[in-house]
Amino acid sequence: MKHISSRDNAQFKRLKGLAEDARSRRAEAATLIDGEHLLEAALESDWPLSRLLLQEGMENSPVVRSALAALGKRGLSPEVLVLAPALFKALSPVVTPTGILAEIPLHGPRRETDSTDDVLVLAGVQDAGNLGTLLRTAAAAGCRQAWLDRQCAQAWSPKAMRAGMGAQFRLVIEEGCDLVQRLANCDRQVLATSLADDSVSLYALDLRVPSVWVFGSEGQGVPTDLLALASRKVTIQMPGMIESLNVGAAAAVCLFEQVRQRI
Amino acid sequence: MKHISSRDNAQFKRLKGLAEDARSRRAEAATLIDGEHLLEAALESDWPLSRLLLQEGMENSPVVRSALAALGKRGLSPEVLVLAPALFKALSPVVTPTGILAEIPLHGPRRETDSTDDVLVLAGVQDAGNLGTLLRTAAAAGCRQAWLDRQCAQAWSPKAMRAGMGAQFRLVIEEGCDLVQRLANCDRQVLATSLADDSVSLYALDLRVPSVWVFGSEGQGVPTDLLALASRKVTIQMPGMIESLNVGAAAAVCLFEQVRQRI
Numbered sequence: 001m002k003h004i005s006s007r008d009n010a011q012f013k014r015l016k017g018l019a020e021d022a023r024s025r026r027a028e029a030a031t032l033i034d035g036e037h038l039l040e041a042a043l044e045s046d047w048p049l050s051r052l053l054l055q056e057g058m059e060n061s062p063v064v065r066s067a068l069a070a071l072g073k074r075g076l077s078p079e080v081l082v083l084a085p086a087l088f089k090a091l092s093p094v095v096t097p098t099g100i101l102a103e104i105p106l107h108g109p110r111r112e113t114d115s116t117d118d119v120l121v122l123a124g125v126q127d128a129g130n131l132g133t134l135l136r137t138a139a140a141a142g143c144r145q146a147w148l149d150r151q152c153a154q155a156w157s158p159k160a161m162r163a164g165m166g167a168q169f170r171l172v173i174e175e176g177c178d179l180v181q182r183l184a185n186c187d188r189q190v191l192a193t194s195l196a197d198d199s200v201s202l203y204a205l206d207l208r209v210p211s212v213w214v215f216g217s218e219g220q221g222v223p224t225d226l227l228a229l230a231s232r233k234v235t236i237q238m239p240g241m242i243e244s245l246n247v248g249a250a251a252a253v254c255l256f257e258q259v260r261q262r263i
Numbered sequence: 264m265k266h267i268s269s270r271d272n273a274q275f276k277r278l279k280g281l282a283e284d285a286r287s288r289r290a291e292a293a294t295l296i297d298g299e300h301l302l303e304a305a306l307e308s309d310w311p312l313s314r315l316l317l318q319e320g321m322e323n324s325p326v327v328r329s330a331l332a333a334l335g336k337r338g339l340s341p342e343v344l345v346l347a348p349a350l351f352k353a354l355s356p357v358v359t360p361t362g363i364l365a366e367i368p369l370h371g372p373r374r375e376t377d378s379t380d381d382v383l384v385l386a387g388v389q390d391a392g393n394l395g396t397l398l399r400t401a402a403a404a405g406c407r408q409a410w411l412d413r414q415c416a417q418a419w420s421p422k423a424m425r426a427g428m429g430a431q432f433r434l435v436i437e438e439g440c441d442l443v444q445r446l447a448n449c450d451r452q453v454l455a456t457s458l459a460d461d462s463v464s465l466y467a468l469d470l471r472v473p474s475v476w477v478f479g480s481e482g483q484g485v486p487t488d489l490l491a492l493a494s495r496k497v498t499i500q501m502p503g504m505i506e507s508l509n510v511g512a513a514a515a516v517c518l519f520e521q522v523r524q525r526i
Contacts, residue, residue: 244403252513256520
């Protein structure tokens, strides 16, 4: 175990970059995950761990002990850094840190993709929390891929990781995609939510075939150039007098209608 | 129009209390809503407006003009306060204020409730954004009442209002409820999400009858004393390897399965 107590420590500065800055995460192809739940999710998905970061004084807490035991059981012994509490807190995205963080690479075990995968497509979802929640819902519904355009928040930020609850380890995520090109060359049905007159009720669709689902940002919805490439524009019927659903709610309704039809 | 340019102005101090403090909102039985969309939603629901707050220099913006026109068309002429930009920004919950805020009472037009209403019940949902989103989803799905316990965030905070997108004007919301007593005396089927073994698949339920839906906080789920009072514990089948859905996503899936069954 190596101890770090100075903010000038080069390793600490590098970690702070991973915690705070999307460019650092991209340059290093690494990110930080917080707490035992995400660590467990990473282990279950055979995701590699680069190093563990512990908060000084919490090395023997039940959470840390069980995390170390889980690593040991898998024969893993990553480098362990122990950080002074103030330094640890500077790296953690949560108000009450659990005392354990891990650095992981952005690329995990190789996963095959194929043309029968359901895909979540996001255009311009800039809020990291919303993005993480959408990935979580998609992974839960059985989607295997996610295509994100350049306007989306980074899927690997600590905030998106927290909201994703492990979804990032389950999906094959491609960021910075040219969605027009992807959708134009897509061999599956492309479905996009829209309030336009020519859209079809969600409940009238056949969702037993592989589907590519496109969702847009809260304010803007799905961009018109992508809507034009959809096989179907889809509306969720709403009996109440509300203009629209939150994008996370809309995606949950659509993706789980697909789950229902396939049971 | 009255101008306010000093932070020491008594009316400004009162408004700042409404913007920031749940106790002030309760004591005054009033809150603030931001932007033309919420204002429009309030007008459409015949909700009374106590006063309009405009940002100095934006009195003639298209947004403000169309809001004033909408008020005029309804024969409404509430008091108008014009605030210096720094003061206006101190009251607005958004980074880029639209230049218009309104003070509204917490109690709007009297709405009848009856025992055929679907009800959203929330236990311990402490995040104002999540709470607002849940109200929005429930209102969109046709629920007419919401019962919130003391542990929930306030439904009328500016942040919850923003996430609610007008849902607060559509639902009869009761806060600080004794949910044990409510559910014990409930004449409708009570449904609560749970991962327990004795729970039933959402898709196996008959949701054509009036239903009372109970959701808990993200971390804790539905408290056991409330689960014990449920007619059915409900599970959402998830093909993907994810532990659980976000509470907002879970509620959307459940409430729109109900919508689907009633079409």
